[in-house]
Amino acid sequence: MRLLRVILLPLACAISQAQDAGLVIGSIGGIEMRKDEILESLGGLGTVEKEALARDPAALNKLLRSMLVQRVIYQQAVEVKWDQEPAIQPLIKSTREAAITDSYLKHISRPPEGYPDETELRKAYEASRTELTVPRSFRLAQIFITAGSDQQLAEVKKRLKADPAGFGRIAREMSEEKESAAREGEIGWLTERQVQPEIFEQLPKLSLNVVSEPVRLKDGWHILKVLDVREPFTPIFDQVRVQLAQRLRAEKIRVGMQAYVAETLQKHPVAINEVALSKLLQEVPTRDSALKP
Structure with a gap:
């Protein structure tokens, strides 16, 4: 019995490792990318590069998305024999x-x-x-209405006037920028250099959690809300060492x-x-x- 256990334990371990290596991490259009493939692609990275990805999961997520898009387009090209x-x-x-x-x-x-x-x-x-000093930053939320959707804009303004505190719910239901709408309008932190001039002009006029009047840009109307403000600061050494x-x-x-x-x-x-x-x-x-x- 002891001999059987000695044989079976390494076998079970090997099977588990094989299954783990074949774990699907991402997919697109029926194409799957497994753990072992991703590890192989990242194998050439040095310690510093690996630490950077470990500290920024969003960067690793973006890298995997890029790999998946490349894989599906490559397959389409091969199917039509473009490589030939x-x-x-x-x-x-x-x-x-x-x-x-x-x-x-x-x-x-x-x-x-x-x-x-x-x-x-x-x-x-x-x-x-x-150079490392981060300029003043704003954590913003928005409701976006495309140009020409006057009726939609009027309805949003009407609902905000009746319920200013319901900005997040209204953004989720009516904003036409779906990614931020899913987060109740939040678009995250932007430095004052990243904010478009037409929008930046409105920000000093806004107190926290006060809703702006619609701001007209080329793509449409932006109704803004400042959720938080961060004054300029220099990150400490440990925050930027990587x-x-x-x-x-x-x-x-x-x-x-x-x-x-x-x-x-x-x-x-x-x-x-x-x-x-x-x-x-x-x-x-x-x-x-x-x-x-």
């Missing part, structure tokens, strides 16, 4: 070469995992305090790539026949003409 179009073959080749070259350059230019150390991070923080580490590593990689390219050019000087090159362009068919039936 003669005019696409050079593009596939050049894209492959560019991807390999770029990833190789980044790999050989990547600084050690311990870079930047605490001293370098602290120094970068002190040098960047002004961001600083990412920036310093990216700069180190950029400098390393430039140095490697410069060294390569020294070892292998480029020679170009300018006369032949100028004539060559006249013989190259455009991609659109190559794809015409």
Whole structure:
């Protein structure tokens, strides 16, 4: 019995790990993306990049959405044999070469995992305090009515006048910007630099939880409510250490790539026949003409 347990326990563990690896994390149009595929895609990230994603679930969510959209469009292209179009073959080749070259350059230019150390991070923080300062920010909610929907706008104004405290409910039921409507009109925090000038003009006139008059923009009418205000502030070191580490590593990689390219050019000087090159362009068919039936 003990021998059977010794055999079955590792087997059960292996089965569990296989099932976990096959866990569906996201899907689109019948296409599923599993845990092992995502881990494989993220495998090339360094410690700093992984920490950044771990601290910002929204960024990881956005990355997965982008991967899913790319996957479904890719499948559509393959179904119509777009990848087999003669005019696409050079593009596939050049894209492959560019991807390999770029990833190789980044790999050989990547600084050690311990870079930047605490001293370098602290120094970068002190040098960047002004740049890191977050301007005054507003947590806003809105009811949006598209241009031309005069009857809808009139109904919203009527309901707000009768029940100013019901802004969230009215936004959920009548706002035509569905994403914020699902959150009772809330669009989140925006710095004063991110707010459109026509809207920003209204904000100083608004006290907290006071509803604005409709503001007309190109896309339609925006009825605003300020939920909270945050004065300018500089984040403390721990709040931006990952961001600083990412920036310093990216700069180190950029400098390393430039140095490697410069060294390569020294070892292998480029020679170009300018006369032949100028004539060559006249013989190259455009991609659109190559794809015409």
